Each structure stands twice: as structure tokens, then as C-alpha cells.
Amino acid sequence: GGGGDTATQTSQSAAPASSAPATKGDGTLTLGTLLPQTGSLAFLGPPEFAGVDLALKEINEAGGVLGKPVAKFDTDSGDTTTNIASQSVDKLLAQKADAIIGAASSSVSESVIDKITGAGVVHFSPANTSDKFTTIEDKGLYFRTAPPDKLQGRVLGDLVVADGNDTVGIVAMQDSYGTGLADQVQKTVTEGGAEVVERIDYDPKAADFSADVAKLKAANPKGIVLIGFEETLKIVNELAKQGMPASKHQYYMVDGNMSNTNYEDLPKGTLDGVKGTYPGAASPEEFRDNLMGINKDLADFTYAPESYDAANLIALAAEAAKSDAGVDIAAKLAEVSKGGEKCKSFKECVDLQKAGTDIDYEGVSGPVEFNEAGDPAVATIGIYQYGDDNTYPVKALEYRTGNIAG
Amino acid sequence: MDWITIISTTLKAAVGVETVLYGIAAIGINIHFGYTGLLNFGQAAFMGVAGYGLAVTVTVLGLPFWLGIIVGLVAAVLLAILLGIPTLHLRADYLAIVTIAAAEIVRLVFRSVQFKSVFGGSDGQRGFTDGFYALNPFPEGDYGFNLGPVPLFFNHRTMWVLVVGWLLIALCCFVVYLLMKSPWGRVLKAIREDEDAVRSLGKNVFSYKMQSLILGGVIGSLGGFIYGLSYGSVQPDVFGTETTFYMYTMVILGGAARVLGPVIGSMLFWVLLVLLYGVLSEAVGAGYITFMDTNQVGAMRWIMVGLGLILLLVYRPQGIFGDKREIAIDAR
Amino acid sequence: MNAVPESRQAVSDRSAHLEGAADAVLRCDELIAGYLPGVNILNGSDLYVKEGELIGIIGPNGAGKSTLLKAMFGLVTIRSGTVVLKGEDITNMKAHSLVSRGVGYVPQNNNVFPSLTIEENLEMGAFQVPGKFKERFEFVAELFPALKERRKQRAGSLSGGERQMVAMARALMTEPSVLLLDEPSAGLSPMLQDLVFIQAQQINKAGVTVIMVEQNARRCLQICHRGYVLDQGRNAYTGTGRQLADDPKVIELYLGTLARA
Amino acid sequence: MNGAKIAVTTESGQPVEEVTTNAQGTWDVQVEEPGRYKATLDVSTLPQDAQIRGGSNVRTLSVYEGNCSAALFALQPKAAPGQPQEGDSGGQSTFWTQAAQLTFEGFNLGLIIALAALGLSLIYGTTGLTNFAHGELVTLGAILAYAFNVGVGLHLIPAAVLAVLAAGALGYGQDRLFWGQLRRRGTGTIAMMIISIGVALFLRYVFLIFFGGQTESYAQYNGQPGVEVGPISAAPKNFIAMGIELAVLIIVGIALLRTRTGKAARAVADNPALAASSGINVDRVIRIIWTLGGAIAALAGIMLGLSQNLKFTMGQDILLLIFAGVTLGGLGTAFGALVGSLVVGLFIQVSTLWVPPELKSVGALVVLIIVLLVRPQGILGRRERIG
Amino acid sequence: MHAETTGTDRKAAAVAVFKDLAREPGVPKPDPILVIDDVVRRFGGLTAVDVRHVEIQRGSITALIGPNGAGKTTFFNQLTGFDTADSGSWTFNDRAMNGVPAHKVARKGMVRTFQLTKALSRLTVLENMRLGAQRQKGENFWRALIPGVWRSQEDEITARAEELLARFKLDTKRDDFAGSLSGGQRKLLEMARALMVQPELVMLDEPMAGVNPALTQSLLGHVKDLREQGMTVLFVEHDMDMVRDISDWVIVMAQGSVIAEGPPSTIMSDDRVIDAYLGAHHDAPLSDSDLEAQLHEAEAALEAEIEEETQK
Numbered sequence A: 001g002g003g004g005d006t007a008t009q010t011s012q013s014a015a016p017a018s019s020a021p022a023t024k025g026d027g028t029l030t031l032g033t034l035l036p037q038t039g040s041l042a043f044l045g046p047p048e049f050a051g052v053d054l055a056l057k058e059i060n061e062a063g064g065v066l067g068k069p070v071a072k073f074d075t076d077s078g079d080t081t082t083n084i085a086s087q088s089v090d091k092l093l094a095q096k097a098d099a100i101i102g103a104a105s106s107s108v109s110e111s112v113i114d115k116i117t118g119a120g121v122v123h124f125s126p127a128n129t130s131d132k133f134t135t136i137e138d139k140g141l142y143f144r145t146a147p148p149d150k151l152q153g154r155v156l157g158d159l160v161v162a163d164g165n166d167t168v169g170i171v172a173m174q175d176s177y178g179t180g181l182a183d184q185v186q187k188t189v190t191e192g193g194a195e196v197v198e199r200i201d202y203d204p205k206a207a208d209f210s211a212d213v214a215k216l217k218a219a220n221p222k223g224i225v226l227i228g229f230e231e232t233l234k235i236v237n238e239l240a241k242q243g244m245p246a247s248k249h250q251y252y253m254v255d256g257n258m259s260n261t262n263y264e265d266l267p268k269g270t271l272d273g274v275k276g277t278y279p280g281a282a283s284p285e286e287f288r289d290n291l292m293g294i295n296k297d298l299a300d301f302t303y304a305p306e307s308y309d310a311a312n313l314i315a316l317a318a319e320a321a322k323s324d325a326g327v328d329i330a331a332k333l334a335e336v337s338k339g340g341e342k343c344k345s346f347k348e349c350v351d352l353q354k355a356g357t358d359i360d361y362e363g364v365s366g367p368v369e370f371n372e373a374g375d376p377a378v379a380t381i382g383i384y385q386y387g388d389d390n391t392y393p394v395k396a397l398e399y400r401t402g403n404i405a406g
Numbered sequence B: 001m002d003w004i005t006i007i008s009t010t011l012k013a014a015v016g017v018e019t020v021l022y023g024i025a026a027i028g029i030n031i032h033f034g035y036t037g038l039l040n041f042g043q044a045a046f047m048g049v050a051g052y053g054l055a056v057t058v059t060v061l062g063l064p065f066w067l068g069i070i071v072g073l074v075a076a077v078l079l080a081i082l083l084g085i086p087t088l089h090l091r092a093d094y095l096a097i098v099t100i101a102a103a104e105i106v107r108l109v110f111r112s113v114q115f116k117s118v119f120g121g122s123d124g125q126r127g128f129t130d131g132f133y134a135l136n137p138f139p140e141g142d143y144g145f146n147l148g149p150v151p152l153f154f155n156h157r158t159m160w161v162l163v164v165g166w167l168l169i170a171l172c173c174f175v176v177y178l179l180m181k182s183p184w185g186r187v188l189k190a191i192r193e194d195e196d197a198v199r200s201l202g203k204n205v206f207s208y209k210m211q212s213l214i215l216g217g218v219i220g221s222l223g224g225f226i227y228g229l230s231y232g233s234v235q236p237d238v239f240g241t242e243t244t245f246y247m248y249t250m251v252i253l254g255g256a257a258r259v260l261g262p263v264i265g266s267m268l269f270w271v272l273l274v275l276l277y278g279v280l281s282e283a284v285g286a287g288y289i290t291f292m293d294t295n296q297v298g299a300m301r302w303i304m305v306g307l308g309l310i311l312l313l314v315y316r317p318q319g320i321f322g323d324k325r326e327i328a329i330d331a332r
Numbered sequence C: 001m002n003a004v005p006e007s008r009q010a011v012s013d014r015s016a017h018l019e020g021a022a023d024a025v026l027r028c029d030e031l032i033a034g035y036l037p038g039v040n041i042l043n044g045s046d047l048y049v050k051e052g053e054l055i056g057i058i059g060p061n062g063a064g065k066s067t068l069l070k071a072m073f074g075l076v077t078i079r080s081g082t083v084v085l086k087g088e089d090i091t092n093m094k095a096h097s098l099v100s101r102g103v104g105y106v107p108q109n110n111n112v113f114p115s116l117t118i119e120e121n122l123e124m125g126a127f128q129v130p131g132k133f134k135e136r137f138e139f140v141a142e143l144f145p146a147l148k149e150r151r152k153q154r155a156g157s158l159s160g161g162e163r164q165m166v167a168m169a170r171a172l173m174t175e176p177s178v179l180l181l182d183e184p185s186a187g188l189s190p191m192l193q194d195l196v197f198i199q200a201q202q203i204n205k206a207g208v209t210v211i212m213v214e215q216n217a218r219r220c221l222q223i224c225h226r227g228y229v230l231d232q233g234r235n236a237y238t239g240t241g242r243q244l245a246d247d248p249k250v251i252e253l254y255l256g257t258l259a260r261a
Numbered sequence D: 001m002n003g004a005k006i007a008v009t010t011e012s013g014q015p016v017e018e019v020t021t022n023a024q025g026t027w028d029v030q031v032e033e034p035g036r037y038k039a040t041l042d043v044s045t046l047p048q049d050a051q052i053r054g055g056s057n058v059r060t061l062s063v064y065e066g067n068c069s070a071a072l073f074a075l076q077p078k079a080a081p082g083q084p085q086e087g088d089s090g091g092q093s094t095f096w097t098q099a100a101q102l103t104f105e106g107f108n109l110g111l112i113i114a115l116a117a118l119g120l121s122l123i124y125g126t127t128g129l130t131n132f133a134h135g136e137l138v139t140l141g142a143i144l145a146y147a148f149n150v151g152v153g154l155h156l157i158p159a160a161v162l163a164v165l166a167a168g169a170l171g172y173g174q175d176r177l178f179w180g181q182l183r184r185r186g187t188g189t190i191a192m193m194i195i196s197i198g199v200a201l202f203l204r205y206v207f208l209i210f211f212g213g214q215t216e217s218y219a220q221y222n223g224q225p226g227v228e229v230g231p232i233s234a235a236p237k238n239f240i241a242m243g244i245e246l247a248v249l250i251i252v253g254i255a256l257l258r259t260r261t262g263k264a265a266r267a268v269a270d271n272p273a274l275a276a277s278s279g280i281n282v283d284r285v286i287r288i289i290w291t292l293g294g295a296i297a298a299l300a301g302i303m304l305g306l307s308q309n310l311k312f313t314m315g316q317d318i319l320l321l322i323f324a325g326v327t328l329g330g331l332g333t334a335f336g337a338l339v340g341s342l343v344v345g346l347f348i349q350v351s352t353l354w355v356p357p358e359l360k361s362v363g364a365l366v367v368l369i370i371v372l373l374v375r376p377q378g379i380l381g382r383r384e385r386i387g
Numbered sequence E: 001m002h003a004e005t006t007g008t009d010r011k012a013a014a015v016a017v018f019k020d021l022a023r024e025p026g027v028p029k030p031d032p033i034l035v036i037d038d039v040v041r042r043f044g045g046l047t048a049v050d051v052r053h054v055e056i057q058r059g060s061i062t063a064l065i066g067p068n069g070a071g072k073t074t075f076f077n078q079l080t081g082f083d084t085a086d087s088g089s090w091t092f093n094d095r096a097m098n099g100v101p102a103h104k105v106a107r108k109g110m111v112r113t114f115q116l117t118k119a120l121s122r123l124t125v126l127e128n129m130r131l132g133a134q135r136q137k138g139e140n141f142w143r144a145l146i147p148g149v150w151r152s153q154e155d156e157i158t159a160r161a162e163e164l165l166a167r168f169k170l171d172t173k174r175d176d177f178a179g180s181l182s183g184g185q186r187k188l189l190e191m192a193r194a195l196m197v198q199p200e201l202v203m204l205d206e207p208m209a210g211v212n213p214a215l216t217q218s219l220l221g222h223v224k225d226l227r228e229q230g231m232t233v234l235f236v237e238h239d240m241d242m243v244r245d246i247s248d249w250v251i252v253m254a255q256g257s258v259i260a261e262g263p264p265s266t267i268m269s270d271d272r273v274i275d276a277y278l279g280a281h282h283d284a285p286l287s288d289s290d291l292e293a294q295l296h297e298a299e300a301a302l303e304a305e306i307e308e309e310t311q312k
Ligand SMILES: Nc1ncnc2c1ncn2[C@@H]1O[C@H](COP(=O)(O)OP(=O)(O)OP(=O)(O)O)[C@@H](O)[C@H]1O
Pocket: C157, C158, C159, C160, C161, C162, C187, D383, D384, D385, D386, E043, E046, E048, E066, E067, E068, E069, E070, E071, E072, E073, E074, E075, E115
């Protein structure tokens, strides 16, 4: 990866003392990424970087933004156990980034949002799901394409109930993604008349998950909702070990743990019949092929679509604003995301824009329409089902689109 | 290669917020470990209870900022007492494991779903800094100067944090300097060497250890405040064992039982971290290094940091300021 | 560190001293050694010991007696000078390989393994000759019956004197041909002190070369063939044990008159 | 359930529609507006012997624009009057089943920790080095086995054997080329401790580069289904792994107590200079210990990987537990490490009977603190003499 | 001999006091500073200390002797609060002291040294000494912050420390780390540091083992001076010359209990003491004839051994 990152830094004359955040821009749209290369979410880094890289490749092939190729600087967000994200942001700001894509972890984003938005730069996360960001003070500069857990939780909860699971167990990773989604599922499921007999929030760093599963087993739910990231593999193993295979209990998964190629190594039929919800209207297959073109080693695709959409949206907003300054981009982001002629790729959209048409970018991760808080307002959730080979087919069982707020 | 950015970020890191907050907390560790020989591996917990004390007081209870600071300090003192009473009678290695365990307990409780309404779960708390920034004497804008072509600027918020932080560091160092030259400090150092001997000379070892634990813990808590105030938020995982390990590294890098050791160690650590990353990521970005991709730069940085640490200590086991003679004395 | 007593009469001249060294089992020449960089503790001491000799080294505290033994035994780095054992240069050779060449050593401090039992301590003494353990164990158990009773007790819980016995016994496990003893009688009851000195003599009679550092100087000089007085890292006096014990200068500076009173 | 009547009303009570369930027991109502609706099941239309679980026959749902919303009325056989409701009984036996399972899991985890702790304890015991890189040695073993297993394509068993051998060799090399050199230079144990943090960082991120950030599993024994043994259900691999772990622990423990090299190792731990004076080749003993420690750590890693899959931080994640186990048992004793680790493992797992699993380490750590307060020298440690 | 020449009332007084005392274990003294009753300490099956009744006379120098492992050090540990006795009680200056923690014992004026020395390795010799001084103003946290408060006291302490160091021949080592001292020097430091406390009762555990005899002799003079200043000294020692020279009274322990008490001259000829402790060659330094005899003995034994070997 990393093609086309050569930034033109010659224009970087000394910054004038006590200058207000740049509002004009320097003519080049500079993107910074603040994504996990290390730390506990390091496995999310490759797909996210690949998503951004893919978008950038397409944008620059289509002529760039404002007539110039888009520059990009990659940095490491680490995780919250080290404070390197802050240093990374310093670097990106020093390099005059106009928008920063990241971070994966809500906690990390929270720790740097003041710094980023304080500098008048767009803070655009492909993965934050914490509901704090809806109300956070962000000067209107914070956006996210993250999978909206309210809608997904609702769809998933509904699915669980509709499948006739009167007793449900929820096993959720203990962070804002896991607990947010789990709360929504629990609410929907309970409303729907089923009983959540066990809700387990686990520490993703725990040495093992046998106690968590033993607890679940004691409650013996009919349906089991697994919410988390790739450590779900361990839980699936543990479920099999403790005699709760997918053939006896109906498992449900979510976007965070569905797109992991490691399941293919499980014995045939381990995940047969498991259902899951995944945001995005399109079949992910073609997109995945494109991503593999960027990074052939990808084994997990979580948040790649969201990252891709983030980069595209920023670029389109910059085009619409005719400026690469963060504040200007932020002002246009909502506009390009909704209300206009629908278009799906940067090239298509930018051509429409050049023709003076109002556009509505429809992303890989969903329709992406921003509300005032910078959160996506509409989303499409696909429902998939695993087959005997532990993979799910290209085609979803069904798609549900809805307003996230309800 | 964007050398200007690399140099600028590196130089800023040398005095930046992270250097300050780790440096302060490391001064506390130096009191514990360097002077008294207490293996406190739970310094992060002192930072944590302080940060959370402040955050919870302001956001959950809605009390003013300075009250939050008081609550944080009291929390740190209480933690010290709570940790100290049972463990200070034990051998040093047991104190280590108990403090690690206590720190983990504190962290896990902060991040737990059970107490989410108080501590905010894994995302922590935010929105408690207004009181602090209301005191900011710097009008909005950037402050700094150009070092040749290298711009060195901080915005007004950072400036305020840095001024307060470095003043605190200066104060702490001064206090440590005074104390460690005094008979009080002598007792601490003696306890580090052999408790029984000190006891036989009529000093209340437990009381001194407790004083040391509290003092170091309170200084550590200042680091926690700086963290919360500069980042505008507190998160549980920041206060993990890793943080404490890094602070130990800083203390040893600078030279244990030296007044300025932890501060210099912290500077060195962050400079190393930022410089290596700047050079590596720029080299990869500019295509000078082709055997790595973006995803590996972060890892490569830590590999180099690991190597750097190893080399520094191999060639200067006593740290920057340490006394070679002291190392040569067999502590066994 | 430099003020050497002026009256180095007995060894005023190195060559005179070393005349006898021709057929020495172990000899040190001009040893310079120390612990900290730049600080020498031994400032060129010479020593030799002939086959079957019993040598005593005495001197004030901090003179470098223990350092000299450690240097010979490879536990302190020698900065210049040589140590020769039976014609072989053993300067800075590792301690364990000296043990296999038949040198035994009883350190002054920290001379037991605290977490090992007495029996295991002795077993470690016979590390290179495990086959002989039983036989030698019987031998030392007879010398120090207290040890046999306590064979399962950890050395860390022993009294000061009991440790000293273990230390001595440990060194006797290998049947060394050269034995270096650093204050073997310190901390022992008068009865056991007697035993140690007698034993040293006996061992020596059986053909073992013994070098003994002692603060129980009078006793030491009484039994040794030749003695060295070490001061500030140099040999201040040498002579036969009797000569030294009667030398008024030596008495005044190093022996004191207490026992004579 | 066929033929049950369900009435759907808006929240305020205006009727929307009434439906009867079809043969599959499902029903469907189309509503015009998004909002909150009530669905009420007419209990009288249910079969005689069935009742609604939970009792309430009303479901209040939110229906959103363009979406459907499901409501479920779960039925259960009506209990004969006077008989206790099903679900209350059997609570006791589930508790004990769960307790049995958790105890088993406690041993399972405890043995793995013990194995890792043994390696740490050996190295700490002989060299005084608090090795913060030990977690990475554990990871190293797991990853080496992965490389032989998935990379080279060997079956896991020969791959594991190779990995343990290789890790032993690397342990030897580490001491030979690195730690041993440091010792020779007279580097103090504190400096070495910090150096080990450096080594840990170095290794961990080398793993990240070569292994990647995601979780992987071995090619064999992956997702092995469990078998029921009494109240316990476990995969066969668990039993075998536990057997191997226990055997290794006991053999090494006895070897340390009984063999000459084992005793020499303890002697070196006590006093290296005196050990050398006794004719022990200190460097050689330490090298043997490093070799052994590396190999045992690797075995622990493989076992951990077998039961919990592999990740580049797997060793780091259990390091705290390893330290806890070592300290709890009393520093420097092999059986102490075993007992201490078992206690840690057991408490982590069994405590979840009462505390939420996310806080399971808290339970174990609290116990650790309490034990140390009662027995400051650790479970098997002994007091020293003073003066 | 030093003390004899300056010999004054104290020595005379002590001699007078002890002259008429019965020579039996547990004999009451006219003015005891320390009174010990039924102190027992067991380690597993081993009874290390089992002392019925002992009194230590104020202002005297009392020696505690006994074979290795008799329980002398353990006894010290009990009295000074470093170990908890299984049972027993003792009073110091008529105040009950059992269960009092070690540092309080020291503050009350009862200070001990350690047989296996405890040098504070990474403090200089001078700092080691200074630490011994009591009631230092600068040892309080808040006062430590204001150097003016403690500076002058520190100077006094330093002066006193340097005086003692000179006497103990450690003045050249003043600024070296205590960890770099030789074995004998550590012993000296251990004792000098205890004297910095200026205790009423100083308990020395084998203070002179490993100390050069010439120096020992001059230090004994110092100890006698201490007695002149009113200090009470209780010491453990295996060097009979020293015991004979300075002690006013000797207590003998064996297998944990006190088996005999008496003035040095008579105790050395007590049969039990000779059997249990002194052995055959106790009374005088070996004369040459003794030595010869010994040698012959040894030779004979050796020959017998060799013969045995050869016969096998
Ligand atoms: N912690 C302990 N555990 C077991 N036994 C012990 C312990 N401490 C001391 N002992 C035993 O108690 C006895 C008395 O020991 P103590 O150190 O008091 O002897 P001592 O009279 O001082 O002898 P020495 O003259 O050799 O110093 C010894 O036999 C010793 O082995």
C-alpha cells in the first residue's frame, strides 16, 4: 500500500504565530489516518488502511480533488494503553492534514477529538460506535460512518425474536461497541416477548472464556447472540467444547465478527445455519476483491467499507466546498451524503458534481446520510446466513433499510 | 522525507503533554522505587483514581473543578493507605504483585458495565475540564517560535497545560531534592537497603514507607490530573500496568534515585518513540523503505523502541544520571 | 592508600622473598586487582606457597586479605600480575575450573546456600565428585556432629557459627590439594576454633597446601610455616610464623597484646 | 400454535387489527405509521394445557418506518395446580454442575499458567531476573508451533515437539548471546529487568509483523466438540493437554529437588559466587535453566493456543496471572508455582459463580491479596532467620 | 589494660556488686536494667530459647557466651522485638517490653547489633552513622523540607559520627559506600552505628569476630569508657581473651537455656562450661609445648588413619 503518499510539503512555510485554524486551505487535500497498527485492535488496522487506500487510489485515478492528487499520511493510533495516538495526531496536524480518518476505538477517538477539532480539522471515524459522540462537543467537525448499532441491534433483536427464540443469551465484548449493540439487542428482544436469560459482557483481553461460556450454559438459552470482534473465534471454540454447538443453539453474529476468514478453518458445519447482520446494501464480494488488490493478505474485512466511504465522502465534500480546509469540508459533508442524485463511486459522483448536480453518495457500508450530529441517519442492514463451509453467501437473506433514530 | 515535521514533532514531544504527565508520575515512582525500594507496580492506579476522582466529581456530581482536584488527591491518599496498611509489612516482591493486582482491580472496576453509570464503562468520562481552561491566561491562538525552518508551536490550551505541568514538575523535583538531602530522605534510602537495620536504630519503618507511598502516590495523581485535563477525558485502559512499566523504564533510563532522572527519562522515552515513528513512517510513505507496508510501521516503531531501550541500558546500566559505583555494589 | 609502613624490613626486596618460590605450588606475582574501576585494592602483592606448606595471612581490616584470596580464586578480576598453579597460568581463570584443578575455598561472608539444606550444601561441595559424597559426608559429620543431626535443616536458618561449620565442611568435601581459608574460625566457639586450627594442621600434614587468612592471628601464626602480613594491598612483612609472632612491630601494629595480658 | 387470537392496538389503545395465527403459529400485521403498538394475545384462544411464559399476554413494540418488528408469545405446558413451576426446581443442581465445570476450567487454566509460571520461576530463581519478556516466550512457543503446523504443514503434535525444541534452543541462544553477556558485564538485576521490558516490546512487535494482529488457530483440534464426563463437558484435547502439563510440572519439580543439576540451580540462585567456588559451572547451569525455561514456556504457549487460539498478545495477556501464580506460591519454588497458579486459575473461574465474568480477574486478584496478607511468604514459601 | 589504668569507680562498683552474688543461673542482681522471665522460642521441634530467669545489672558489662547454636542470637531477637517469642515476659527499666515492635525497643534505649552484619550498602559509611542518631528534627517529613531547621543538629551528629569513625578506624572509608566494606569493617560499622544511638543498653552480637586484634584491643578500651559513662553493655562473644578482659559478669547459655552465671574468672573454670563450650585448650593461649602435644596427637591420628586406609 501507501502509493501516492508523496505530499508536496514545499508549501509548508513557517506557520504564523497565533494564527486561527486555517480556513482557506492550501490547495491540496491532505488526509491523515489514525488507525491501529499496533495494540489490541491491531487486527482492525489492515482492512481499515486498505479501505482508505482503495478510495484514495480511485480518487486519484479520477483526477484527484481540486485538480490535485490527494495526499495522505498514515499514523498509528495504538490503543488506549499507550498515549501514542495523541503524538500521531500532533504529527498529522504538523503535516497540515485537513481531515483525519480514525480512530478505530471510541476511547482513542475520545482522547484526541479535542485536539483534532480544536485545530479545525475534520475528525472522521469509520468505526466509533459509542453514543457519546452524538452529543460530544465537536465544533461540527466530527463525523462517522460507523455501523449504527441502534439499527443493527434492532434488526438483530427482531431477527432473534422472529426466529422464535424465546430464551436468548447475549455474549458481548465489554467495550462501547459490544455493550452498545448488546443493549439494543436486549431491549428489542425483551420487547418482542423473548427473555434474555443471560447477558455476559466479557473482557476481550481475558485469558480464556470458559467461565463466560459455562455461565451461558447454565442458563441454556435457545438463541445465542455473539457480539464482538475476532475473539469470537475463541468463544465459538469454547461453545463447541462445552457442548453448545450451533446445531443445538441458534447463533447470531454481527458485523464485528462476521467477516473473519478464520472460521473457514473450523470443522465443516461448525457455523452451519448461523445468522448475522452486516451493514451495507451491496454484496461485499466485489469490494473485497478490490481490497485484496490493495492488500493481498487481508483476512478480516471489518470496517473496510466504512473507511472507504469516509475517504470518498471527505473528498466529495472538499470538491463541493471547492476548498480543502477542514471547516469547509465539514460544512459540506452532510450535503453530499444525502438529498440529490444517488451515486456510488467517487468518479461517478464527482462527474455529477462537475455537471452541477446535487449528489447523494451511497456508500459500500450503506446509504450514509448524516444528521446534524455527524452521525449516519440511515443505514441498510443485510441479514446473512452461514453455510456448511462456515462462510456466508454473497447474497443476503434480506436487507433492511431504516432510519437509525427510528 | 519530511524532516521538518519529524524534527518539529520530536522537539515538541520532548516537552509535550505526554512527557509531562509520564514524567510527573515517574517522579512518584522514583520516590517509591528509587529512594525507598518499594516496588509499586500500581502507579497507574494512583493516576487513575485521581483522574476519575476529578472526572466523576465534576461530571456525575456536578461539583466545581477544584473540588474535583481535592477529591482526586484524597482518593490517591486513601488508595495509598489502603494499599499500604496490609502490604508494607511484606517483602518487596509481594508489594509488587499486590500493587499490580490492586491497579488491575481499579482498572477493571472503572471499565466494568456494572459501574457504567458512575465511571462511564470502557469509554470513560469526559467534560470536566471547563473549570481548568477557564483559568487559562493565554488568549486563543498558537504560541511558540520558529527554530530555523522548524516551527515549534502549541495552541493556547496545550500551552496552559504545559505551563501548569512543568511548574508542577519543577515543584515536585524541588521537593524531592529537599527531602532526599534531609535526614528524612536518608531514612528512606536506608529502608531501601535493609529494613531490619533501620528498625534496630529506632526508626518506624512502616510509617516512613507509608509516607513515601503517599507522597509518591500523590505526585502520581498529579500525572493523572494532567492526563485528564489535557485529553479532556479519562479512560480506564490508559491506567493499565503497561503505563506503570513505561514509567519504570523512564526512571531507570534517567537514573534511579536521581532528582531529575524520571523527567529526563520521560523526555528520552517520548523522543525515542516519536522520532523513530516519524522517520519510519516518512521513510515508508516516501518509498525509501519498501519491505514494510503501512500496517507494519507501528510495529516496527516498537521494535526499534525495544531495541533502543536494550541498547541504552546495556551501555549505560545506571541510566543517564546514575552513579556507576552504586550499580557495582552487589545488592544481594 | 599509598602510605606503606616504612619498615618493610622482612620483604624490603621482592627478589629475596621470591627466592624460595622456585618450586611453589601456587604463586602470585605483583597482583593488582580491585572492584571498582580506578580503585586498586591489591597494589602488587606477591605470595607463594610450596607443596605441603601452611601459610597464614594476617593484617588489619580492609587490608585486602580476602581480596587476595578472591583474586587467586578467580572471583575478582586481576588487572595485572599473574597467578600460577603448578606451573599453569591460572590468572583470571573461572572459579569452577580451579575447583577441578584441586583448589578449595571457604569465603569469609555469605559462605552457605541459605535455601539449601545442610546436606544439599555439602552435596554442592562435592559437586564435581558426586561419587565421593557419602564417604566425605561421614568424614565432615564426624568433625562437626551438630551438622549431622541437622542435615535436613535449611542453612538459612542456622546460627552464625553453624553456618561457619557448614562452610568449612563444604570446602572439605572435595579433598582439595590447595585450600584457601578466609577466617574459618570466625564466629565459632573456642572448642570449635581449636578444632578448626587442629584440622587445618592435620589436613596440611596429609599433604594439602593451605593458605589461611585469620584474625585470630596469634593462633594462626603459631601453626603456620610461614606468614604474611598484608597491609593496604601489599605485603608488609613475611617470615616464619614464629618470627612474625615475636616481632615487636608486628605485635604492636597487628597482633595487640591482649592475649598476653 | 394455530388459531390463537391476537389483537394489535396503538399504544393509546385504538384498535388496529385483530389476527389469528396460522398453522405455523405465526402472524402478521401491517401498520401504516411508525410508532409504538401493543399486541395482546387472547389467552382464552390458547389450548387448554398451554400458558404464556412469563405470564403477561401483552407486548408493546416499537415499529419503525419501513421495518417490521417481531413479537413472540412463548408458550409452555401448563403446570398442574399445586406443583411447583418448572424452572424453579433444578436451580441447585445447575449450580453444582456449573461449579464442577468451572472447577475443571480452573484446573485447565491453572495448569497452563503453572507451566508458564514454572519457566518464569526457574529463570527468576537462578538469575534473579524478573523477566517481563516471559509472556513473549510463551507466545513464541505458540507461534513457532503455528509456523510448523500451518506454515510447514506438519501435524500439530510433531509441530509442537519441534516448537518446544526450537524454543529451548532459542532460550539457550538468548542466554548465550545476550543475557549471559550482560551478566558478564556486571549489569544489575534492575537494569536487566528494564532490558527485559525492551525485549518484550521487541519480540511482541516482531510477532505482530510476522504473525499479524488477528486470532489464528492450529490446523488440528480446532473447534473440537466437547464430550460430557459427568457434570463436566470438555474437548478430548483438554484432557490430554492437562495430563501433559501436570506430568511436565511434576517431572521438572522433582528434577529440581532431586537431581544434581536441579540442586545446583538452586545453589546458583542463592549465591552464584559460592556456587562457582564449589565447582559448579554457573554459566552452564544458567544456560540449562534458560533452555528448560524457554522450552517450558513454549509448551505453555502451545497449550494455551490449543485451548484458546493464538494471538500475538496472548502471552502478555496472561503475564499478570503468571506473576500472581509465582508470587502466590512463594518465589523460586517449582511446586510453589504449581500450587499458586492452580489457586489463581481456580479462583478466576470459580469466582464467576458470584461475580460477573468481566470482573473475573478481580476476584482472583482479591484472593491473591488476601492470601498474601495471611501468609506473607506465599503458600509454600518459608520464613528467613533474622540477625 | 587501657581501662585498668583509667580504672575508676564504675569498674570498682561493678566488681563490688558482683563479688557477693551467688554463681547460679537466674541470680537476682541489685539494680537490674533488664529482667527476663520464661522466654521460650521454638522452631518446629527445636527449642532454640528457653530462658527461665535472667537479670542484667545496670552499668555493667555482661558477656553472654555459649556454644554455637545455643540460642544467643535468637534470644537477642526476642528481646529486641525482631522475632516474636512463643511465651515469656521481660522488662527494661521496669517497663514490660514483650510485644513492643523493634523500633520502639530501640527508642526506649535498648539497641542491638546483628551478628550477620546489616550494612546499608548504597549509603556511605558516614550516612550509615548519621542514621543512628536519635530524635533528629529532620526525620519529620515537614521539617525535612526546611533545611534550616535541622542543619545545625546535622552538624553535631556529623561531628559525633566522625569521632566514632576515627576510633573505629573507618575514617578513611567515610565517603565510600558501606556495601564496599570488608567483612571486619562491616562489623566495626555495625557497632559504631549502634553507638550513635547513645542507648542505655547496647547488645552486641559477636562484635569482634573478624576484627583485627590490635584494633579489638583499642575498642575494648572504648567499651570500658562507655561503661564509665553509665551505659550497660551486653555482648555475645567467642573470644575468651576479650570476655576475660572486659566483662564484669558472664552468663552461659547452652541448648537454649542459661546453665551458669558468674564472674569471668570463675566461670571459665566451671566444668559444665568447659564441657559444653570451652573445650580442652580454653584457659590460656597455647604454649609451645601444648602445640607440640597437639601436633603429635594429630599426627598420631593421621597415621592411624593412613594405616587404616592401607590395610583396607
Ligand atoms: N528461623 C529458624 N528456623 C529454624 N531454626 C532456627 C531458626 N533460627 C534459628 N534456628 C536454630 O536455633 C538455634 C539457635 O540459633 P542462634 O542463632 O540463636 O544461635 P547462637 O547461639 O547465636 O549461635 P552462634 O554462636 O553460632 O551464633 C540454632 O540451632 C539454629 O539452627
